[in-house]
Amino acid sequence: MKKGKKVWTNEEVAKLLRAVAAAYQIKGGKNAKFKAIAYDRAATAIEHSTSEAKDLWDDGQLDQLSGVGPSIAQHLDELFRTGRVKHFDEVLSGLPPAMFELIQIKGIGPKTAFKLCQALGIRKAKNALKRLEEAARDGEISRVVGFGSDSEAKILRSIKRFVQIGQKKKRMLLVKADFIAQELIDYLIQCPEVISADPLGSLRRRCATVGDIDLALATDQPQRVIDWIKRYSEVKEILRSGERLISVLLKSGHQIDLRLHPPDSYGSLLQHFTGSKQHNIHLRELALEQGLSLSEYGIKKLKAKSEKRKKFKSEKDFYQYLGLEWIPPELREDRGEIEAAMENGLPTLVKLEDMRGDLHIHSSFHIESSHDEGVDSMETIVKRGVELGYQYLAFTEHNPSRSRHTTRETIAIIKRKAHYIEQKRSSWINNLNIYVFNGLEVDIRPNGSLALPEAALDYLDFVIVSIHSIFDLSRREMTARILKALSHPKAKILAHPTGRLLNRREGYEVDWEPIFEFCRQNNKFLEINAYPERLDLPDVLVREAIKRGVKLVINTDSHAVEQLDYLRYGIDVARRGWAEAKDIVNTLPLKEFARAMGIEI
DNA sequence: GCCGTTTTCGGCCCGACTGTTTTCAGTCG
Numbered sequence: 001m002k003k004g005k006k007v008w009t010n011e012e013v014a015k016l017l018r019a020v021a022a023a024y025q026i027k028g029g030k031n032a033k034f035k036a037i038a039y040d041r042a043a044t045a046i047e048h049s050t051s052e053a054k055d056l057w058d059d060g061q062l063d064q065l066s067g068v069g070p071s072i073a074q075h076l077d078e079l080f081r082t083g084r085v086k087h088f089d090e091v092l093s094g095l096p097p098a099m100f101e102l103i104q105i106k107g108i109g110p111k112t113a114f115k116l117c118q119a120l121g122i123r124k125a126k127n128a129l130k131r132l133e134e135a136a137r138d139g140e141i142s143r144v145v146g147f148g149s150d151s152e153a154k155i156l157r158s159i160k161r162f163v164q165i166g167q168k169k170k171r172m173l174l175v176k177a178d179f180i181a182q183e184l185i186d187y188l189i190q191c192p193e194v195i196s197a198d199p200l201g202s203l204r205r206r207c208a209t210v211g212d213i214d215l216a217l218a219t220d221q222p223q224r225v226i227d228w229i230k231r232y233s234e235v236k237e238i239l240r241s242g243e244r245l246i247s248v249l250l251k252s253g254h255q256i257d258l259r260l261h262p263p264d265s266y267g268s269l270l271q272h273f274t275g276s277k278q279h280n281i282h283l284r285e286l287a288l289e290q291g292l293s294l295s296e297y298g299i300k301k302l303k304a305k306s307e308k309r310k311k312f313k314s315e316k317d318f319y320q321y322l323g324l325e326w327i328p329p330e331l332r333e334d335r336g337e338i339e340a341a342m343e344n345g346l347p348t349l350v351k352l353e354d355m356r357g358d359l360h361i362h363s364s365f366h367i368e369s370s371h372d373e374g375v376d377s378m379e380t381i382v383k384r385g386v387e388l389g390y391q392y393l394a395f396t397e398h399n400p401s402r403s404r405h406t407t408r409e410t411i412a413i414i415k416r417k418a419h420y421i422e423q424k425r426s427s428w429i430n431n432l433n434i435y436v437f438n439g440l441e442v443d444i445r446p447n448g449s450l451a452l453p454e455a456a457l458d459y460l461d462f463v464i465v466s467i468h469s470i471f472d473l474s475r476r477e478m479t480a481r482i483l484k485a486l487s488h489p490k491a492k493i494l495a496h497p498t499g500r501l502l503n504r505r506e507g508y509e510v511d512w513e514p515i516f517e518f519c520r521q522n523n524k525f526l527e528i529n530a531y532p533e534r535l536d537l538p539d540v541l542v543r544e545a546i547k548r549g550v551k552l553v554i555n556t557d558s559h560a561v562e563q564l565d566y567l568r569y570g571i572d573v574a575r576r577g578w579a580e581a582k583d584i585v586n587t588l589p590l591k592e593f594a595r596a597m598g599i600e601i
Numbered sequence: 602g603c604c605g606t607t608t609t610c611g612g613c614c615c616g617a618c619t620g621t622t623t624t625c626a627g628t629c630g
Contacts, residue, residue, distance in 0.1 A: 024602095031602075034613060038602035069603045107619090109628050151620060201630090214630090242618055257630085272615090277630075284614045289606085295615050342606090 006083055010046050013053050013076070016088065017043035019100040022110035023091045026099075041067040044277075054080055066278075066334075098128035105129070105158045119144040133159050164253070171209035172254070173502055174569060175532035178203070180254055181213050184232065191228040193221035195263050200273040205329045206572035208535045209502055212255045216269050222260040229258055265297050267312035271319075272296035278334035286338065287322060330575040335543075347578050350554075352571050354581040356589060357392035358385065358564060360441065360464055360495060360527065360555030365420065367413055368405065369398035371468060376561040378424070378436075384561050386432045391590045394437035395421065396464050399452045411456045414440070418459040435590050435601065437461045441495060446470045448484025450491070457490045461599050464527070464555075466495035467508070475509035482515060486524045492597055493553055494519075496529040496536040504533070512541060516548040523598065525585055526550060528577075530570025531557040542577025551596075552579065553586050 021039035024032040045067035046053050056062045057080050062073045075085045092100075095114065102113035102122075117123065120140060122131045133156065135141055141152040172180075185197045198204065200214035219225045226246050230238060239247040239255065247257045261269040272280065273296065284294045293300045298309035299321060312318040316326045324341040328349055331337040340346050362374035363381055374381075378395060385393045397417070400410045421438045428436050441464045443451035450457070450465065457463065465485040473481060485491055494515075498507030519526060526545055529536045534557070537545065545552060554570035556563055574584060581587040585596050594601045 035602050037613070041603080067603075071602055107628070111627060146620090146622070148621065154619085212630095240618065245617065273630080275630085277614095281614060285604095288614085293615080297616085339606095 008054050008080060010049060010053050013079070014043040014047045015100075015104075016079075017046070017072070018103065020088055020091050022100060022103050022113070023095055025110040026095060026114050027091070038067070038069075039072070042069075042072050096123040097125040098122045098131075101125050101128040102132060105132075105155070105162050107154060107158045115146065116141070116144070129159060129162070171211045171503070173532050174203070174206065174208055174210055174535070174572065175566070177210035177213055180250070180252065180256075181215065184213075184215065184234075184256065187232055188215075188217065188225075188229070191225055193219050193224045193228070195219055196266070198270060200259070200270065201275055204270075204274045205276065205332055206576060208538070208573070212257060214257045214259070214273055216266070216273060217258060217260045218263040218266040219260055220262055225260055259296075261296075264313055265311040267314040267316070267318050268298045269296050271312075271315045274329050274332060276333050279332040279338070282334045282338055283322070290322070292322070328575065330572065331578065333576075347580050349575040350571060350579050350581045350584050350587065352568050353389075354584070354587040355390070355554065355567060355571070356593065357390045357394070357586045358388075358556050358558070358567060359394040359437070359439065359493065359553055359586055360396050360529070360557045361393060361564070362397050362441075362557070362559045363395050365395065365397060365417055367397045367417060368400050371398040372559055373397065374559045378421075380561050381558075381564070382428055382432060382434060382436060384564050386434050388564060388567075390434060392435040392437060392593065394439040394461070396439040396441045399440055399442045402451055407453045407455075410453055411459075414452070414456040414459050437599070439463060441466055442491075443468050444481060444485040446473065446481060448481040450485060450488055457488075460490060462492040462597055463488075463490050464493040464495045465491045467499055471499060471505075471508045473508070475511055478508050479511040479514060482510065483518055486515075486518060486522070491524070493525045493527050493555075495527045495555070495557070496531075496534050497526050498536050498538060498541070500534065500536050500538070502533050502535065507536070507538075512544065516545055516550050519545075519551075520549045523551075523596070525553045528552055528554045528570045528573050529557050530554060530566045530568070530573070531563070532566060532569050535569060535573050537573070537577075539573050539576035542574060542579055546577065546579055546583050551585050552583055554584055555586075 017039050021036040021043065024036040024039065045065045049065055053062065053076065056064060057076060062068055062076060075087055078085045096117040099113035099117045102108050102116060103110055116132065120135050122128055136152050136156040139152065141147050141155060142149045181199050181203060188194050188197045195218040198216045200216050202210045203213055217225060222243055226241060229246055229248065234250045234252065235248045236251045237249040239249055244260045245257065247255060249255055259269060259273060287294045291302045293302055298311040300309050310321065319326045319341065324338065325344055325346050327337050327341050327346065330349065337346065361381060362372070363378045364374050364376055365378060367373065374397065400413045418438055421436055425436055428434055438461045440452065440460050444465050444467050445451055482494065486494060498510070500507035518524065526537055528542060542552065554567060554574055556566045556570070558564050586593060588596060
């Protein structure tokens, strides 16, 4: 195999920075504690970054990451250039490399890891976890000073879990987290002592993927609620259980943390554990300047003699007390929302009720396409669209397979579909008050041309263009490919623009700047694909697009009628990207929408 | 080591839970 330069993923860079942080904690020294915090924060920033740190470095943008300052940036520069960092080597020297493997285990921090490595004689990184596991099995850990049989058992469980998750290593899709949380909430609210139950954390912020599920419960009888939770039939193991907190592992392998508070301070609880961590840290720093100290129980005045805390039933009151507008959970990522809230400058986020139609739907109309056809008839889908309150929708099956049809056959198929819709359209309008557009989702070929004959395009109101194969073009080629496709007069929408599949595939490489610019100038729209595995455009790019005046559409890409309900996941993404109704074209009433699309109806 | 709506110096979020050395350090979120 050719020996190439090592590619540093964000995950690897973060792991290295965490090792340095851990080393500072063990070695101590001047400011070591705060250096450790700084390195930890930098690691988190890089883990959470939507761009690869290496790419940012390539573009000289490393300092854009909040938490990466001049010193760490310089070290990373050395890392990416030479493959190692002299300063890091010095900090890490003298410590057993194995400990940096062990700190990945939940419950084992730097001090514990160091102590274990020393006592058990584990040094090398390789097989460190395996050796720790063996030591635990043999009862060696319980004989180490400071450890007992309980911690030994706990370490064993944590390792087991780490290995299990490590194999999957995936955060669950938002839709799945919704399902698990809802089932549990349905069970919890049957408990007479539960006053309310709400999601927290990334689930409440509606992130595309969710790690652990956190729930908040309002109750005056925490012990009885804890007992109720322990009796939930899906619980496999109680991981920990206190007066206000219980963590359980479900049979499905998912961890749920439940936090209990009395109703009079429930607002503080919701706020505190909705996060994000960065949002809360920023908020606390802000509060500190006002002489206030925030916690999950409320707000304390630092100078006041009394220990009394101001409690908050609702989040609104909490934010108001700090002089801020209430910030929707989707925005709480410390991306400027706190500053905006100070000036009453938060956006009025788009809502599900604002939506007037869905433009990316695959029916079962037999079109002999190269990709999946839908399973439900146009009739069924139209009826559901009416139930959802839509004024319009569009059928956009995939283009007929090019390899299996001649040009003439392809045109015939498209003509057949056009005639079918034409024939039905007036009855749908008159009887159901819904307008049906005749669209198509057309593959963009590698050279940027559309995989549909020009003559067939004439029969369509508009087409959605998208990339379904040949993902590995260079950034420049891919950008040119997309721009060329969008430049066709019938191409109005770029579907699932990055091509990512959550947990399965990264998006392809594209330069967004020219695409944003082209869309803005030529009335082309980027799709927020609401299909739970896509959620594409991603929230960060939604924000960038909007800033540049690009209009978006939110579509489900449904292949079955029940998937029309997935539109809410597209709304989640749009809201996380600060989108208002005016930014989303399919919030427009029918006539204005048609005008925006350049379609005569 | 990072960062700035009174700061380029002087701070750095706050509290619960766990296990053990039983009075608190370590870890987590």
